[in-house]
Amino acid sequence: MQPRDDDIYASAPLRRLLDAQTCVLKQGLQRCFGAHALLLGASSDDVPPALPMLGCWTSLHLSGSHYRGDLRAAADEPLPFVDDAFELVLLRHALEVAPLPASLLDEAIRVLAPGGVLALTGVHPLGGWSPWFCWHARGRPRALQMPWRLRHQLESAGLAVEQMQRVGSALPGLKTAPQALAGTFGGGYVLVARKRRRLATPLRLNPSPVRVPANSRLSPGTRRSAAL
Numbered sequence: 001m002q003p004r005d006d007d008i009y010a011s012a013p014l015r016r017l018l019d020a021q022t023c024v025l026k027q028g029l030q031r032c033f034g035a036h037a038l039l040l041g042a043s044s045d046d047v048p049p050a051l052p053m054l055g056c057w058t059s060l061h062l063s064g065s066h067y068r069g070d071l072r073a074a075a076d077e078p079l080p081f082v083d084d085a086f087e088l089v090l091l092r093h094a095l096e097v098a099p100l101p102a103s104l105l106d107e108a109i110r111v112l113a114p115g116g117v118l119a120l121t122g123v124h125p126l127g128g129w130s131p132w133f134c135w136h137a138r139g140r141p142r143a144l145q146m147p148w149r150l151r152h153q154l155e156s157a158g159l160a161v162e163q164m165q166r167v168g169s170a171l172p173g174l175k176t177a178p179q180a181l182a183g184t185f186g187g188g189y190v191l192v193a194r195k196r197r198r199l200a201t202p203l204r205l206n207p208s209p210v211r212v213p214a215n216s217r218l219s220p221g222t223r224r225s226a227a228l
Contacts, residue, residue, distance in 0.1 A: 008136045009043035009093065013172035014123075017188045018092070020168040021121040022049055024190050025090075028163055032117050034087025040108070042093040044068065054088060062097045075099050084113040091120045095150075096142050105150070109157050112195045118159065120150060120191040121167075128171040129187035147189045154193045163192040 008014060026049050033053035039046060041061040048057040060069040067073045073080045076099050089108045098104040112118050123133050125144035133144065151161050166186035169175070 007043060008133070008142075010045065011136065013132070016175065017123070017129075017168040018121075020186075021092075021188050021190055024165070024167050025049060025119055025121070025192070026051070028192050029088065029117065029119065032088045034113070034116070036086045037088040037090070038081070038086040038108075038111065039090045039092065040067075040094040040104075042097045046092055048090070051088075058086075062094055065099055076103075079107040079111055081111045083110055084116075085111045087113050087116040089116070089118045091118070093122050095120070095145050096122055098143075101143055101145065102153075105153060106157075109154075109159065109195065114195055114197040116195050117162075118154070118193050118195065120145075120189075120193075122147075122189055124166055124187060124189045127166075127185055127187055132172045147191055150191055151193075154191075159193040159195050161191065161193045163190065165190055 009018070029049065029051055031053070032051055035055040037048065037051070037054045037057050039048045039057060039059045041059070044061050044063070046059065046061055048059060058070050060067045060071070062068075062075055065075050067075055071080065089112050091104070091108055095101040095104060108118055122145050123129050125146060130144060133142065147164055151164055154161055166184065166188065167190050168186045168188045170185035170187065172187065
């Protein structure tokens with residue numbers, strides 16, 4: 001039996017899955033633009049995808065009960081960013097290692113700017129990867145997420161899901177995967193959602209009184225109701 005890796009996300013099967021997820025994501029994220037983006041990963045080796053219209057990336061990874069990377073913070077506390085701070089938030093397998101996955105998802109939505117994109121990747125719990133993943137992660141808590149449940153949570157929070165699909169080979173030992181099989185039995189998933197923009201509240205204009213000249217004629221464009 002294949003020995004367990006010290007870092008499951010550094011194993012060859014998961015590196016191939018991560019590469020497949022990145023290729024799929026880059027197609028949908030090429031049009032994302034803005035000044036700030038956030039990467040939350042499960043491994044210290046995670047690097048942001050090259051997206052030409054995004055400015056500055058903040059990169060963090062989960063290590064036990066803390067975030068490491070560009071800053072350090074406790075993972076069981078709110079993310080140390082203001083509301084609406086990022087035009088793109090990428091959670092790359094982060095929910096699998098988060099102490100509180102639901103809270104992390106809520107925080108990702110909070111720091112996402114209106115009109116911004118939230119992208120999620122992970123190992124699909126239904127398929128040939130789940131037993132392999134659970135055995136390799138033994139002794140280290142991991143929580144595989146159901147994509148349809150994540151979709152429901154995002155839609156309940158007011159996000160519009162734009163993409164949800166399975167990605168990668170059907171089994172960890174397979175190095176390549178036919179496109180048809182990857183879409184049905186792929187070991188990972190990609191989920192992309194957009195945060196709806198806030199609706200502007202129209203202002204009610206109150207008519208101001210207009211003084212009628214002595215000849216009782218109003219200038220062009222003046223409403224008679226405003227003079228009454």
